[in-house]
Each structure stands twice: as structure tokens, then as C-alpha cells.
Amino acid sequence: MKVQKxxxxxxxxxxxxxxxxxxxxxxxxxRHIKKIAAAAALVLLLFLSFFLFRMWDERREEAASQKxxxxxxxxxxxxxxxxxxxxxxYKKALEEFETIAQAYPRTSSGxxxxxxxxxxxxxxxxxxxxxxxxxxFLKKAGKERLYQLFALESLGYAHEGKKDYEKAAExxxxxxxxxxxxxxxxxxxxxxxxxxxxxxxxxxLENYRTFLNVSPKSSSNHFVLRKISVLEK
Numbered sequence: 001m002k003v004q005k006x007x008x009x010x011x012x013x014x015x016x017x018x019x020x021x022x023x024x025x026x027x028x029x030x031r032h033i034k035k036i037a038a039a040a041a042l043v044l045l046l047f048l049s050f051f052l053f054r055m056w057d058e059r060r061e062e063a064a065s066q067k068x069x070x071x072x073x074x075x076x077x078x079x080x081x082x083x084x085x086x087x088x089x090y091k092k093a094l095e096e097f098e099t100i101a102q103a104y105p106r107t108s109s110g111x112x113x114x115x116x117x118x119x120x121x122x123x124x125x126x127x128x129x130x131x132x133x134x135x136x137f138l139k140k141a142g143k144e145r146l147y148q149l150f151a152l153e154s155l156g157y158a159h160e161g162k163k164d165y166e167k168a169a170e171x172x173x174x175x176x177x178x179x180x181x182x183x184x185x186x187x188x189x190x191x192x193x194x195x196x197x198x199x200x201x202x203x204x205l206e207n208y209r210t211f212l213n214v215s216p217k218s219s220s221n222h223f224v225l226r227k228i229s230v231l232e233k
Contacts, residue, residue, distance in 0.1 A: 060104055060107055061109070064100060064103075064108075064109035064110055067096070067099070067103075067104075067109070068113060070096070071096035071097050071113070071116070072116075074092060074093045074096055075096075075116060075120070077089075078092075079123075087124060090120050090123055091124075093116075093120060094117060094120045094121070094124075097113040097114075097120070100113040101113040101114050101117060105140075111137060111141065111144070112137075112147060114133050114134070114137035114151075115134070115137050115147060115150050115151050115154070118130045118131075118137070118155070121158075122154050122157055122161070127161045127162050130157075130158040131158045131159070134154050134158070138151055148178065149175055149178060149179050149184060152171050152175050153175060153187070155171055156168045156172050156175070156187075156190060159171065160190070163197075165194040165195075165197045165198050166198065168190070168194050169194040169195065172187045172188075172190045172191040173187075173191065175187040176188065185211055185214040185218065186215075188207045188210045188211040188214060189220060189224065191207045192205075192206075192207035192208045192211065192227070196231070201231050204231060205228060205231050205232065208224050208227055208228050209228065212225070
């Protein structure tokens with residue numbers, strides 16, 4: 001037979017623990033209600049700010065993309081293989097890319113516009129401007145490795161155009177290191193040309209031969225074979 005526990009008057013007078021905890025919690029909340037409300041409002045404000053920024057950022061990306069496509073159409077017409085664009089036409093395309101790069105610097109289209117700026121400046125013989133545009137892109141590129149390779153190639157050509165073959169060679173070496181997965185064979189050809197201008201014929205030969213091995217079906221192979229023949233004498 002179970003013995004029932006006797007509840008004494010003393011125990012009856014003791015406060016219930018759950019009720020006591022609830023009362024304390026309610027008192028604490030009531031005491032700090034303004035701080036809690038302010039914190040909640042701050043969290044809500046941060047969430048709304050982030051949401052609105054994302055919406056604004058997406059709209060900017062879309063607007064930049066539309067303008068970039070229009071600029072690219074102009075550039076494709078000017079740079080078409082069946083005709084040679086005039087400097088005036090290249091300047092027009094350049095203005096379009098400059099506008100995008102300045103108006104939408106945080107967007108991917110704004111960043112890539114810098115590559116086209118560099119390429120057009122290079123085409124116009126404006127080597128310092130080409131270097132500036134390519135370096136500006138490389139500072140913003142992040143993980144866009146393929147676009148970095150395009151920018152580096154233009155940068156190398158610009159330094160080569162200024163007869164700074166040492167600097168150009170450094171850039172082409174970087175392209176070779178970075179561009180293995182993209183089979184960037186042309187960098188070996190460019191590097192060989194720089195070494196030849198620097199009088200480093202052994203290194204030039206090495207890179208001409210590497211180019212032939214990496215790109216055995218290139219249309220430049222006959223030219224490269226002649227270069228090798230001359231340098232081996």
C-alpha cells in the first residue's frame with residue numbers, strides 16, 4: 001500500500017517555482033521593454049536594408065547588362081573580320097564601354113567593360129590608357145580567371161608596344177602559369193618574341209618549341225619554324 005505524502009502548511013505557503021520564474025521573466029521584459037523594442041527594430045531595419053540593397057543591386061546589374069550588350073554590338077561591327085573599323089568608330093565603341101564602367105563600377109558588366117576599354121585603347125595605339133584600363137580591371141576581377149587572362153594579354157601587348165620587354169615577359173609568364181587549363185599557347189609565342197628582343201635566344205627557342213608542342217595545328221607554325229631555324233644558326 002502506497003503511503004501518500006503529507007503536504008504541510010509550510011509547503012503550501014512556498015511559491016510555485018514555475019510561477020516565480022514567469023513573474024521574474026515578465027518583470028525583466030517589462031523593465032527592458034524599450035531596449036528590446038529598439039533591438040528588434042534595428043534587426044528589422046537591417047533586414048529591410050539588405051533586401052532593398054539586393055533589389056537595387058539586381059536592377060543595376062540588369063541595366064548594366066543591357067547597355068553592355070548594346071556596346072558589344074557596336075564593337076563587334078567595328079571589329080568585324082570582314083572590315084577594318086575607323087578610329088572614329090573605335091572611339092564611339094570606347095565611349096560606350098567607358099560610360100558603363102563609370103556608371104556601373106560594381107557590376108560584372110562594368111568590370112568587363114574595362115577589358116574592352118583596354119583592347120580598344122591598344123588598337124588605337126594609346127598604350128598608357130590601355131595599361132590603365134587593364135590594371136583597373138585586374139584590381140576588381142576577383143575570381144574571374146578567364147577574363148583576367150584576357151586583360152593580362154592586352155596588358156602584355158601594351159608593355160611590349162612600349163618596348164618594355166622585361167615587363168611584358170613577366171606578364172606572359174603569369175599567363176602561362178594561370179592559363180594551363182585554358183591551353184593559352186599564344187603566351188609562349190609572345191614570351192619567345194620578348195626574349196628574342198632581349199637577346200635571350202636560348203629562352204626564345206625554348207618557348208618557340210613549346211608553342212609548337214602545345215599548338216601543333218596553329219596557323220603560326222610556319223612562321224615559328226622559320227624563327228627556330230634562324231635562331232639555331
